Amino acid sequence: xxxxxxxxxxxxxxxxxxxxxxxxxxxxxxxxxxxxxxxxxxxxxxxxxxxxxxxxxxxxxxxxxxxxxxxxxxxxxxxxxxxxxxxxxxxxxxxxxxxxxxxxxxxxxxxxxxxxxxxxxxxxxxxxxxxxxxxxxxxxxxxxxxxxxxxxxxxxxxxxxxxxxxxxxxxxxxxxxxxxxxxxxxxxxxxxxxxxxxxxxxxxxxxxxxxxxxxxxxxxxxxxxxxxxxxxxxxxxxxxxxxxxxxxxxxxxxxxxxxxxxx
DNA sequence: TAGTCTGTTAGACA
DNA sequence: CTGTCTAACAGACT
Numbered sequence: 001x002x003x004x005x006x007x008x009x010x011x012x013x014x015x016x017x018x019x020x021x022x023x024x025x026x027x028x029x030x031x032x033x034x035x036x037x038x039x040x041x042x043x044x045x046x047x048x049x050x051x052x053x054x055x056x057x058x059x060x061x062x063x064x065x066x067x068x069x070x071x072x073x074x075x076x077x078x079x080x081x082x083x084x085x086x087x088x089x090x091x092x093x094x095x096x097x098x099x100x101x102x103x104x105x106x107x108x109x110x111x112x113x114x115x116x117x118x119x120x121x122x123x124x125x126x127x128x129x130x131x132x133x134x135x136x137x138x139x140x141x142x143x144x145x146x147x148x149x150x151x152x153x154x155x156x157x158x159x160x161x162x163x164x165x166x167x168x169x170x171x172x173x174x175x176x177x178x179x180x181x182x183x184x185x186x187x188x189x190x191x192x193x194x195x196x197x198x199x200x201x202x203x204x205x206x207x208x209x210x211x212x213x214x215x216x217x218x219x220x221x222x223x224x225x226x227x228x229x230x231x232x233x234x235x236x237x238x239x240x241x242x243x244x245x246x247x248x249x250x251x252x253x254x255x256x257x258x259x260x261x262x263x
Numbered sequence: 264t265a266g267t268c269t270g271t272t273a274g275a276c277a
Numbered sequence: 278c279t280g281t282c283t284a285a286c287a288g289a290c291t
Contacts, residue, residue, distance in 0.1 A: 002270040057271080074271045076287085089287095107286050109271070125272085148280075157272085166270050218269045219289075228270085249282065251268085268290075275283080 002073050004133065004162025005205030006214045007057050010079050013212060014052040014061065017081055017101060022048045023094035033091040033103065037069075037114025044069060044114055045094055055126045056161030068120040070113045071103065077110030078214050079103055106219070130160045133199040138192030145183045152248040153183050154198075163198060166217075169228040169253045171197045178259050179245050179252035227253040 023045040031038055047063035054060070059071040059079075071079070085093055085100040092112065093102035103112065115123060130136070130144055141160060145153035151172075154163045172179060175193050177186075186194070208224060215221025217229050227235070230242045235255035243256050 006270075072271080074285095075269065105286095106288060107269085109286060146279090152280080155271090164270055214270095216270065248280090250271095266291085269288090271285105273284095276281085277279100 002057055002075060002077075003164035003167055003202075003205070004054075004057060005202045005209065007054055007059050007073070007162070008202075008206050009210050009214060011052045011054045011059055012210070013081070014049075014059075014079065014101075017098055018049045018061070018096050019052055020048065020050075021096050022046055023096060023101075025095040027093045028091075029087065029093070030091040030108070032108070033105070033110065033112050035111040035113055037112075040067065040114045041069070041092075041112070056129050056132070056157050057164070058126055060120070066117040068115045068117065070115065070120070070123065070126075072111055073105070074107070074109035074111075076107040076216065076219065077103065077105040080213050125157070128158050130156075130158050132161050133163065133195070133202055136160060136195050136199075138188065138190075138195040141195045142183070142186070142188075142191045147182070147184045149248060150177070150181050150183045150186070151179065151250075151252065155248065155250070160198070162202065165250045165252075166225065166228045167198060167201055170225055171201050172252070172259060173227045173254060174201075176258050179254045180247050227255065229253065 026042050026045045034041065044063055044067045047065050049061050050064055051062045053062065057072065061069050079101055081099050081101055083099045085102055089104040089106045090102045091105055093100050144159045151168050153159050154168055175197050217223045223229050227242050230253060231244045233242050235242055235258060238255065238257050240255050240257040242253055244251050244253050
């Protein structure tokens, strides 16, 4: 579920489903999901969950004993609530008042860590992460991005937290930025538009996609985006056929007319 | 079928 | 340090 908006939706769901309770039963179906702390997982899960938090694309739950369990979904991970759990793709499951929560991950790229409070403080991916999109100005974004290809800079989590491949395609289309534009080419006004555009995009995702289970465009879910995943379809603005180009190893979808380099 | 795609990111390399 | 590429993995689509 991977970009910031979807992770935030799961965080809110966990606040409803899990916080103020402890797991009644815990089942580990695939111990490989732990990149650290498997030996502390079950004892931590017996504690009451105090808070569900998020930084960028990382989701974490803080427990009564101050331990923190961190979830990262990578490409295809999710947390579901089911009355009768379906074991397909399930890696870990735990029972709460409303049913069974489980971490599911078809591609098995996601991971879980169990940290003490101090270890969590020092967890580098979060410690080094840039500001949340809701808390950054255009000028700050410009300074942090440096002089790289803009897309690469935005996807660097230490520049700004939570931006992924879909957000880049969608926000670039809205602002009419060419997919391969360099950071140094943006005007001050465009930096401001970019900072607010990213923040608006995530706010909308959270609003539109809020649901008990996240659906992925690439796994049969509906495509609610303007250009992402729409190769060969007409641009919603000008009807030019949407193209695709790899930038920094990741596909960018864009309108060759609206998003010309000169713009 | 076989090849190509996929919402991520750490680590290897130039 | 910077940027670029790949692996990790498994399923869906062409």
